[in-house]
Structures are given as C-alpha cells and as structure tokens.
Amino acid sequence: MKMSVREAINLTLHEEMARDPRVVIMGEDVASGQGGVYGVTAGLTEKFGVARVIDTPITESAIVGAAGGAALTGLRPVAELMFIDFLGVCLDQLLNQIAKFRYMFGGQARTPLVIRTMIGAGEGTGPQHSQILYPMLAAIPGIKVVAPSNAADAKGLLAEAIRQDDPVVFCEHKALYMDECEVPEGDYVIPFGKARTVVQGTDITLCGLSRMAVLADQAAAELAAEGISAEVIDPRTLSPLDEESILASVSKTGRLVVVDESNPLCSMASEISGMVAEFGFDYLDAPVQRVTAPHTPVPATPCLEKDYVPSVADIVRAAKKALAY
Amino acid sequence: MSIPTEALSDAYRLMKTIREFEERVNAEIMNGQIPGFTHLYTGQEANAVGVCAHLDTDDTIISTHRGHGHCIAKGADVSGMMKELFGSSEGLCKGKGGSMHVADIDKGILGANGIVAGGPPISVGSALAAKIRKNGKVAVSFSGDGSVNQGTCFEAMNMAVVLKVPAVFVIENNYYSEHTNISYAVGCDDLKARTEAFGFPVFVADGADFFAVHEAAGKAIAHARAGNGPAGVFAEQGRYHGHFVGDPQHYRGEGELDDLRENRCCLKNFRARMLESGEVSEDVLDGIDAEVMALIEQATIDAKAAARPTPDQVTEDVYINYGAGA
Numbered sequence: 001m002k003m004s005v006r007e008a009i010n011l012t013l014h015e016e017m018a019r020d021p022r023v024v025i026m027g028e029d030v031a032s033g034q035g036g037v038y039g040v041t042a043g044l045t046e047k048f049g050v051a052r053v054i055d056t057p058i059t060e061s062a063i064v065g066a067a068g069g070a071a072l073t074g075l076r077p078v079a080e081l082m083f084i085d086f087l088g089v090c091l092d093q094l095l096n097q098i099a100k101f102r103y104m105f106g107g108q109a110r111t112p113l114v115i116r117t118m119i120g121a122g123e124g125t126g127p128q129h130s131q132i133l134y135p136m137l138a139a140i141p142g143i144k145v146v147a148p149s150n151a152a153d154a155k156g157l158l159a160e161a162i163r164q165d166d167p168v169v170f171c172e173h174k175a176l177y178m179d180e181c182e183v184p185e186g187d188y189v190i191p192f193g194k195a196r197t198v199v200q201g202t203d204i205t206l207c208g209l210s211r212m213a214v215l216a217d218q219a220a221a222e223l224a225a226e227g228i229s230a231e232v233i234d235p236r237t238l239s240p241l242d243e244e245s246i247l248a249s250v251s252k253t254g255r256l257v258v259v260d261e262s263n264p265l266c267s268m269a270s271e272i273s274g275m276v277a278e279f280g281f282d283y284l285d286a287p288v289q290r291v292t293a294p295h296t297p298v299p300a301t302p303c304l305e306k307d308y309v310p311s312v313a314d315i316v317r318a319a320k321k322a323l324a325y
Numbered sequence: 326m327s328i329p330t331e332a333l334s335d336a337y338r339l340m341k342t343i344r345e346f347e348e349r350v351n352a353e354i355m356n357g358q359i360p361g362f363t364h365l366y367t368g369q370e371a372n373a374v375g376v377c378a379h380l381d382t383d384d385t386i387i388s389t390h391r392g393h394g395h396c397i398a399k400g401a402d403v404s405g406m407m408k409e410l411f412g413s414s415e416g417l418c419k420g421k422g423g424s425m426h427v428a429d430i431d432k433g434i435l436g437a438n439g440i441v442a443g444g445p446p447i448s449v450g451s452a453l454a455a456k457i458r459k460n461g462k463v464a465v466s467f468s469g470d471g472s473v474n475q476g477t478c479f480e481a482m483n484m485a486v487v488l489k490v491p492a493v494f495v496i497e498n499n500y501y502s503e504h505t506n507i508s509y510a511v512g513c514d515d516l517k518a519r520t521e522a523f524g525f526p527v528f529v530a531d532g533a534d535f536f537a538v539h540e541a542a543g544k545a546i547a548h549a550r551a552g553n554g555p556a557g558v559f560a561e562q563g564r565y566h567g568h569f570v571g572d573p574q575h576y577r578g579e580g581e582l583d584d585l586r587e588n589r590c591c592l593k594n595f596r597a598r599m600l601e602s603g604e605v606s607e608d609v610l611d612g613i614d615a616e617v618m619a620l621i622e623q624a625t626i627d628a629k630a631a632a633r634p635t636p637d638q639v640t641e642d643v644y645i646n647y648g649a650g651a
Contacts, residue, residue, distance in 0.1 A: 024457060051457060057487055062446045062480035069450020072435055073385060074458060077450075092477070096440050097447060105428040105436060106419030107642035141643050165645040193647070240647050 001185055006177040008151035009040050009116075012158040013078065017048050020076060023162060026054040027063055027080025027116075036080065038177050040116075060090035064115060068098040071113040071167070078162060081117040084133045084171065098167045099142030112165045114158070119147070120211055120261060121293075121309050122175035126300035132210070132262040132293075135271070137169050138239040144192060145238040147171040149213035152183045153236055156190030163189065173211040193240035197249070201231035204255040204319050207246055208234060209268050212259040212291075212310060219315035230319060238268055246272060247280045254285035255322040259315055264292040286325035289318040328378075328539065333605050336378055336535055337595055338613045340370040343394040344592060345621045346403060347566075350393070350410060350424075353625065354570045359410050363424045366394035368565035371591035372497050373398035375530070375538025376465060376558065379546045385433040385451040386465045387444035390425045391564070392437025395467050400432045407624040413631035420634050421642070441502070442468060442475030445494065449481045452490035452555070463491040463549045471502025473520070474510060482555070486524040491549035494557045495542070496520070497532065499564045504576045517559055525555045532562025533589040536598065562589065 003011070017023045025031070025044055031053040035042030045053045056063050060081060067079035081087065087094070094115070101109035121130035138145045144166055148154040154172070161168040198213060199220045208216030213234035220230035231249050235242055250256050256276055260269035269290040276288055291310045299305050328336075347367040353359050366373070369391075377386065377398035388395040396406060401417065409416030410424050417429055428436035435451060438444045448466035455462040472478050473496055485492040502510050513519050521527050526548060528541035538560050545556035563585045567574045574582070599605045 054453075054488065056484060059480045059484055061477045062449060062484040065443075065446020065477065065481070066450030066453055066484065069387075069435065069447035069452075069464070070454040070457075071450070072430065072447070073451045073454040073464075075454045089476075092440055092443060093446055097438075097443055100426075101436070102644065103642050104418060104422040104426040105430065106417065106421050108418070108428060108430045110645065144644070144647075166647075 001183055002180050003151050003183050004178050004180045005151045005154050006038055006040055008155040008183050009158055012155045013044060016162045022076040024052045024075055025078050026056055028056060028058050028082055030080055031055040060086050061093050064090045065093040067113045068111060071111040072109060076112045078114045081115050083129045084117040084119045085128050085131050095140055099140050103142060110165050111167050114161045114168045114170050116170045118174045119171045120173040120175055121298045121305055124300060124302050127297040130298035134171050134238055135262050135267050144168045147210040147238060149210055149234050150181045152181055155183050156188045159189045176211050192237040193242050195233050195235045195242035195245035198232035198234050201229040203229045203253055204322060205249040205253045206230050206232045206257050207272060208259040212261055215312050216259050216315055218312045222316050223319055243275055250276055250280045251283040254283055257289040257291060257318045259291045259310055261293055263295050267292050286322040289322050291315055291318045330604055336374050337610060339374045339398050340591055341614060341617045343370040343397050345617050346393060349621050349625055351570055360412055361423050363570045364391040365566040366391050368585060369497060369532060369562050370394055371535040371538050372532050372560045375535050376495055376542040378539055379543055382433055384462050385435050387435040387448045388437040388467050389469055390439050392427055396427045396434050399434050401429045401434055404624040404627050407628040408631045411628040414634035415631040442472035442478040445478050445481030449485045449492050452492035453488060456490045463493055463546055465493045465495055467495045470498040470507045482523040485555035489554040492555040493545050493549050496559050498561045503568045520557050525557060527557035527559055529559045532560035533591050533594055535591055535595050
C-alpha cells in the first residue's frame with residue numbers, strides 16, 4: 001500500500017499498541033488535539049485512550065527520564081522528543097541514565113523504550129529546530145540510533161525498535177514526512193544493522209543517511225544518465241552500523257562518497273570514512289569523499305538553508321571528483 | 326502508629342547494618358582496598374530505614390550517590406554490595422557500577438545514581454508504570470538538599486502532579502550539597518513551602534529519630550498508594566563523614582561533627598526509646614549488634630576473596646542484543 005512516512009509511523013504506532021498493551025505513548029501534544037505538529041500520533045487517543053497515550057507538559061528531562069523508569073518497571077514506552085535539538089535540555093537522562101542502566105547494573109536492567117524525534121533541515125526552522133545530532137547519540141554505548149529514509153523502512157524499523165529490548169532513538173527527518181512509497185502490509189519488521197542497497201552499481205558507492213539516502217538516489221540517477229553506475233547504500237541504522245555491507249559495496253566499486261546532513265566534525269560521514277580507511281584501504285582507488293553540512297549552525301532563511309543542506313549537485317560533484325582521481 | 330516488636334528489631338538491625346557497613350567501607354578505603362569515589366551515609370540511617378519500612382519488594386526506590394543506606398534498607402544483599410564496592414565480578418552489578426550505582430532491580434532498587442537529581446524523573450516513570458499497571462505500587466526517590474535546586478527535580482515533581490502518579494519524593498537535608506551549606510544554596514527561607522507549591526503534601530521529620538521518619542514516611546506513602554498523587558518527606562540530619570571519603574571538611578563549624586555523633590545519633594536514640602518503652606530489650610539489641618558485626622566482617626572477607634572480572638567482561642552487558650551488523 002502506498003503511504004507517506006508520517007502515515008507509516010502512525011500506522012505502526014497503532015499496530016504495535018494493539019499488539020502489546022505494554023506499549024504507551026508519551027510526549028508533548030501527542031494525545032490531545034491533532035497528534036503533534038505533524039499529526040504523527042493522530043487517532044491514537046481515540047483508539048487507546050488517555051491512559052496509554054499520555055500528554056506531558058513541556059518537560060523533556062521528565063519525559064525521557066520517566067520513559068526510562070517506566071521501561072525499567074515493565075512498560076514499553078514510545079516517548080516523543082519533539083525535536084532532537086531539545087536534547088540540550090534532557091541529555092543527562094539519555095546519556096548518563098538510560099544508556100548506562102544495563103551496563104552499570106551489571107546486566108540486570110531491561111530498558112525497552114523508543115524515543116521518537118524529529119531531525120533535519122529543509123523547512124526553514126532555524127538553528128534550534130533543524131539539527132541532525134545523531135552522530136552524538138551514535139557515539140554513546142548503550143543506546144541504538146535509527147534513521148529511516150522512506151515509509152517502508154520507517155514501518156519496519158519502528159516495529160523492531162518497539163519490540164526489541166534496548167533503548168532506541170528513532171530519528172524522523174521532518175522533510176521526509178510527506179514522501180510516499182509502497183509499504184508492506186501486515187507484520188513487517190526490519191532487523192537493526194542491515195543496510196539497504198537502494199540501487200546496485202559498479203563504478204562508485206554513494207552511502208547516504210536518512211534524507212541523504214534519497215538525495216544519493218537522485219544523484220545516482222543523474223550519474224546514470226552520464227553512463228556512470230553508482231551503487232547507493234542506506235545504512236538505516238547508525239548504531240549498530242552495517243559495516244559489512246558498506247565494505248562489500250566499496251570492494252566492488254573502489255570508490256566511496258558518504259553523504260550526511262550532519263556537521264562535518266565527528267559526523268557519521270567521518271565515522272564511515274574512518275571505518276573504510278581502516279578496513280577497506282585495499283579496495284579504494286580514490287580518497288573517500290565526505291559530503292556534509294558545513295561547520296555552522298543551521299541558518300533559518302531558506303536562501304542560506306539550501307546552501308547549508310547537501311544537494312544532489314554536491315553529491316554528483318563529489319562522485320565525479322572521486323572518479324577523476 | 327504502633328510498630329510490631331519484630332519490625333522494631335528489623336529496623337534497628339538495618340540501621341546498625343548501614344552504620345557498620347559504612348564504617349567498614351571507610352576503613353577499607355583508608356587501607357586502599359576500595360577504588361573510586363565513595364560517599365558515606367553514616368548518621369542518616371533512620372531516613373532510609375524509616376522510609377523503606379513501608380515498602381514491599383515491588384515498590385521501587387531510586388537513590389543517590391550516597392546510596393548504600395537506601396539499598397541496604399530496601400533489602401540489597403550486603404555481601405553483594407561489599408563485593409561491588411571492592412570491584413568484584415561477583416558484586417551486585419558485576420563490579421561495573423561500583424559505590425555510586427548499586428542496584429538490585431528484582432528488589433525494586435533502581436540504582437544509586439551518580440548524577441545529583443538524576444533519579445527523580447526515572448522514579449516518576451516507575452510511578453507511571455505502577456499507575457498504568459494498576460498494581461498499587463509506589464515509587465520513592467531519595468534526594469539530598471543539593472538535588473532540590475536541579476531542574477530535573479522540579480520537572481519530576483511537576484510531572485508527578487500533572488500525571489497524578491504514586492511518586493514519593495524523599496528529601497534528605499544533610500545541610501551540605503558537597504561543601505556548600507543549604508542556607509546559601511537554597512534561595513528561599515522555606516523549602517517545605519517551595520516544594521508544596523508544586524501541589525503535593527510534604528511531611529517533615531527529624532532524621533535522627535527513626536520513629537519520626539517512620540511516621541512522616543507512612544503518611545506520604547499512604548497518600549501516594551491511595552491514588553492521591555505524589556507526596557514528599559523532608560528529613561533533616563547531618564552526615565558524619567565528608568561529602569566523599571577523604572574530604573577534609575574545612576566547611577564544618579567547630580565541634581559540629583562531635584555534636585552530631587554525640588547528640589544526634591539514630592542508634593542511640595532508638596536504644597533510649599527502647600529502654601524507656603521496654604519493647605525490645607538491651608540484650609536483644611546487643612545480640613543484633615554482634616550479629617551485624619559478624620555479617621560485615623564476613624562480607625568484607627568474602628569481598629576481598631571474590632573473583633575479579635576477566636578482560637572479556639568489559640564488553641558484556643552494553644546491550645541485550647546489538648543486532649546483526651555489529
């Protein structure tokens with residue numbers, strides 16, 4: 001069935017809540033009104049009631065911390081951190097609490113929770129509502145980080161996130177919410193740590209994360225028109241990261257462009273480049289190219305924002321540079 | 326509220342166990358046997374025991390960096406705790422938590438916590454789970470006078486009221502957040518009123534008096550358990566040691582520590598009360614003392630002999646399952 005990312009997430013929340021009474025939703029404006037700014041949680045209250053779809057005050061530390069405490073004591077909360085930027089006010093609960101429970105309690109703790117959060121630029125939302133930030137989280141042992149690029153993956157990965165027993169941050173790119181694709185009906189679960197090969201190719205690998213996988217796909221189409229065969233890989237989960245699939249692709253193509261909307265320092269692009277330099281050095285025929293946002297905050301005005309976010313043209317240019325090496 | 330004789334003996338035993346555990350830990354740290362930061366609870370034992378006396382195994386507590394007393398009062402195995410502090414893989418947390426993270430999930434101990442006011446939001450989540458699961462349980466968070474100025478504490482208190490969950494906030498005022506006195510760090514004159522302004526009742530007790538804490542905590546916990554939303558307990562009592570073991574405590578007033586040990590000792594107070602009421606005889610109390618001393622001695626011997634982790638254990642227990650790609 002064809003549906004948007006927003007609809008796929010909404011459907012999955014309905015399905016998982018129906019499947020398991022321990023699943024509860026909590027966050028700001030999730031229950032009342034329209035189901036959040038983008039309507040992602042719309043209809044859940046009508047179906048499951050306010051006991052399981054819980055509106056909270058604007059109180060991110062309490063939302064994230066309470067999700068952790070509820071997960072430790074038998075629920076499977078799906079908490080919403082409206083924008084990933086709000087990590088700034090609640091990071092301790094994720095970094096020092098939830099991520100550490102299992103290890104620092106010697107394997108006693110089970111913390112099955114999902115934090116759904118919006119990421120990304122492209123909507124003119126400015127420096128405090130547009131960041132990517134997932135590299136920060138992927139660097140923290142004890143949590144998993146997921147970033148789907150389409151509706152089908154959103155469904156399968158969210159179902160897996162809710163059903164498995166570790167804490168997961170589920171990153172939803174706001175500029176993808178209306179993107180549509182075919183979504184498998186019924187029970188559909190995608191295991192973590194399995195990249196998706198978006199397009200097969202032989203000349204160069206384009207590895208794109210979250211929305212950048214979509215742009216990489218578009219870049220591959222442009223390159224194909226010029227007779228260049230690009231393979232597009234979407235890792236889908238950043239922690240765990242499917243290193244094997246990325247290396248397998250590079251072993252075939254000998255060239256790699258990593259496309260990441262993060263700021264460049266300590267980005268996923270850096271991580272993947274480093275990983276390939278360490279384990280795939282012999283495969284490489286050219287230096288790895290990183291296409292990222294610049295080392296700046298996200299500008300609000302669309303005239304600047306379009307230059308901030310990596311573009312299809314940027315990816316094509318980087319691919320050609322690698323091919324010309 | 327009259328307390329059965331057996332419960333009185335249990336309470337004394339727990340307070341004495343905490344006292345001797347802490348004093349032994351202090352000595353072993355001085356001997357260089359225990360690594361890391363350790364914050365001792367000595368002096369405040371009545372708070373933990375007076376509160377936990379009202380809790381079942383499935384009620385939860387979340388503690389602080391000064392957490393040994395809360396964990397013992399809630400039923401943590403003393404030997405497992407001592408092993409944890411000594412860094413043994415046989416410790417309650419396999420040596421990976423240490424003094425500041427003692428936990429026993431099956432006993433409702435959601436962990437001591439190294440971040441000041443890290444615990445209250447988590448405790449509200451436990452209370453929320455109790456409310457949703459309708460199991461009649463309560464969730465207690467222990468905090469100190471330092472934590473009451475953290476935003477997480479405010480957020481947890483407000484959300485507990487908004488969601489009307491059975492959360493109990495126990496604030497232990499030991500007068501110093503690290504080295505800074507409460508008269509400086511809390512900007513208002515009436516902390517009880519400030520806390521009650523969040524919208525729940527707070528019951529005050531003398532933290533050197535087990536019976537006072539027991540009564541105040543009983544009211545707060547009954548309030549929460551009955552579905553009336555959160556409640557608070559305030560107990561005042563100084564700690565006998567520094568913020569951490571090794572703290573020179575230059576911030577203390579002259580004679581302050583001597584006065585605490587001499588005149589504000591929950592064990593002495595308890596004994597005096599028993600002598601007066603005759604509910605538990607001196608002989609019985611002496612017998613408990615001897616049993617506790619033997620327990621701590623054995624726990625220490627066992628901890629010293631217990632296995633240390635092997636190198637492969639450093640990567641264990643990060644995740645339940647990290648997924649196919651890793």
